[in-house]
Amino acid sequence: MIPAVCATLLALLCAISSPAAHARLTISGPQDPVLEGDDVTLECLSDDDSDMGNYTFERYTTWMKTWFRLDASRYLRCWYFSVNISRSSERLLMHLSDVSEWQTGPYRCVNTDNRTGEEASEPLTINVVYLQNIYLQRVNSWYGYVPDIMWVEEGSTVEVKCTASASQEPMYEWSQEASDWILPSDTLILKNVQEESEGRYVCQARHPDMSSLVKTRSFELRVTKKSVEQVRDAVYGLNFGDILLYIAIPGVMLTVLLFTLLTILIRYRRRQMKKPQISLVDDEKRAPIYKGSLQSVASSTASDTQPLVM
Template structure:
């Protein structure tokens, strides 16, 4: 009995701390998943109120772990959420143009009482966005994992290329070769003991499991060479812009910055040495004191006929 009372008290405490769902306040929108790039419209509906001044839309932010009001002048609306909310003909609408995958999640409609400050919220609606982004490739067990349009391989070696794509659900991968009916249902292409017959264009295709018409593809040309200087030179010429930037341009820039920094420190040190005051022997003789019995001569630029009386 005590346990039931405790559970009931905890439930009442939680319900008072958060906005309660109202049966008369609803939010309408798509009930099925939407495709990335489509336009989506949500509407806030109330059975008892036609004035939508105190109503607004909210979206739950997993990063902030809270509900964020979208109908405001905050930067989140303009920069992150980028929504268009209109109030016309006693209707409150929110338009999501060109919806993307980071806009999926729960939305709800909220009414705030200006007199009491009480908040009334509708049951949330969850928008699920179907998306399949571009394909990336990387060469496994290689010092350079990037894959350009042309992939060079040594005769007799093993070529392993992995294909991946970002999607709302894990996509289905398939490898194929141009001008051939050969198909490999996998995300990793493995070619062992490659030779001239292995050359050709290989294409990776990623297909969304929920929408088979949503497909992304990428390909590369395989060329097999021997390790002689001319062909190695051809391999270097086949590097992509990213490879050149990573292995040639970036080290060159870093080395130039290091040399420039060392030269700047050296010049600064030499300038400091030059600015130090220099004491000449002549100035030293002019400032040297005269003592009784001193054998040091007195330096003078003018003649003096009067003897020095000791």
């Protein structure tokens, strides 16, 4: 009975102590998702080595499918790794300033001493939460651009899609200023618009896990009829982007096209004028010489007394 109990206790102690025996190198850092723009500090820890001179940090790149060392003094790293590694006799720290989506991924601590072989810690994954720019796109339109002031004809249909770049699919919501109207969708659809449909429409994108991350984008809708006065008001209401899109860019393209055609025409005319001109003056005409003819050549060869006869 006593030997069996001793064997059980020995096996239990081995099971408890065996993970610790292999967990000699660890990396510490944030366990929760990190907000984009925050600063993060990672530390490499060793259970049996107080000298951290032979240790460094690595990051796994999915593009190269390999671990990439981040020690700036020894290895080349990409520009977007804004890291600062500080090494002392007892501590090895890595500071990530203003983290972005590029720095999402697993990190680990490794031993670079070739005598002991490469030893690595368990990876630590940093999840960066971000919500970036928001865009508006007009659906079923040949250009898709949504200006600050959108002019539409009365009775037409307006369809605008809202998109944003985020670490997770955002939650979208459309609303109208000075109104309690709310549409929980990423696409705004207004059918048979009338004058009462005018106003400023706002799209709001919110991160599902981080309620403080919110982006908004809006445009003003104006309804016009086909009259000279309202068309004139619509032209006066164009902003700088609309002028570039509708007037300046087509005008420049048309000017370049006309200038190119004119240049080609002038060059063609010059080449035609440079060709040698054949004189057809009656005095310089030459009569053909036939077999049996006694007719001589022109005056320039009149000194020749022998007719050209075959």
